[in-house]
Amino acid sequence: MTKNKIRTEKYIKINEDKFYTVSIGEGEPIVFLHGGPGSEHRFFLPHVLPLANEFKLVFYDQRGCGKSHSFSDNYSMEDEVNMLESIHKRLGYEKISLFGESWGSMLALLYATTYPNRVNRILLTAAIGVTKEGFETFGVELEKKLSLDDKRKLLEFEEKLKVNEASLDDIFTILDPYYVFSSETLSRKDKTTFNQQSNEIIGKDITNNYDLTKKVDRLSQIPIQVAQGSHDMITPALVxxxxxxxxxxxxxxxxxxxxxxxxxxxxxxxxxxxYNFFMG
Structure with a gap:
């Protein structure tokens, strides 16, 4: 349990879009960047709540995800960076720390290479990399792990999905066990929503444009910690x-x-x- 249960929920409106935000606790701010692309902030909850004893935890649903609403199907990684900057401005702090998971690790690096003076510290987990190679490698490594039977089932569900005879939940039932070391731990994950359109739009932009190779020097003054699971698709050796x-x-x-x-x-x-990293 957290010592301070102060919780604030609100929408931030930018042009026609509304973004759902949640803040818990007080102290130096840590902004959490969820993965997917297409997942939502509840992926982190309630797991990281002990950190609210010392920090202000800031969560939000990215464009079209969770409780956030988007009136456009034409957006990009750059738009997500701009959204994060808007949240930063609303917080009113000179600098923020970032906690990025999976695709969120890429977004953290995109933001920090764009606004290096706005970032205090960066914690990455389930990290992907600094170019599209990591994104593509993730897919290749996941494919290697899939059993022949699960590959067959996935193909069947993907075809049924096209004619509304299956759902994303059917697909996730097959895939989710591959995202953990022990399938027993899946019971800890709350049911969350997933926006397939956001996944496809941002995924395409990553494939076409994600390359921070010439910008990583902008990160030189920012402490960065990477915490990677031993059995992640992107193993520590690959990271x-x-x-x-x-x-x-x-x-x-x-x-x-x-x-x-x-x-x-x-x-x-x-x-x-x-805790140890953000306390510095």
Missing amino acids: KELLIKKIPHARLVEIDQCGHWTVVECPEKMNEIA
Whole structure:
């Protein structure tokens, strides 16, 4: 339980779009960036709530995700960076710290290379990398893990999905066990929504445009910690190649017996890492 239960929920309106935000606790702000693309802020809850004993935890649903609403199907990674900057301005702090998970780790790096003077510290988990290679590698490694029977079922559900005879839940029932080291830990994950359109739009932009190679020098003054599950699709060894070699001052810690969903599967360890890192 948190010592301070102050919780604020509100919508931020930007042009025609409304973005749902939640803040819990008081102190220096940590902004949480959810994955997907297409997931929502509730992925982090209630797992990271102990951090609200010392920090102000700020969550939001990205464009078209969760409780946020978008009236456009023409948006990009740049729009997500601009949205994060709008949230930063509303918070009123000179600097914010970022906690990015999976696609959120990419968004954290995109924001920090755009606004390096706005960022205090960055914690990345289930990290992908600094170019589209990591995004593509993730898909390749997931494909390798799938059993032949699950590959067959996925193809069937994907065809049925096209004619509304199946749902995304059917697909996630097959895929979710591959995101964790132990399938028993899936019971810890609350049911969340997923926006397939956001996934496809941002996914396409990542494939076409995500490359921070020439911008990583802008991160040189920002402390960066990477916490990666030992059995993630992007293993710690791959993270060294895809991220650490490009950002050599970033520190990597391996979480043993853990998959891609570190926050869900190993919350105590993640909170310990986060607390120690953000306390500086």
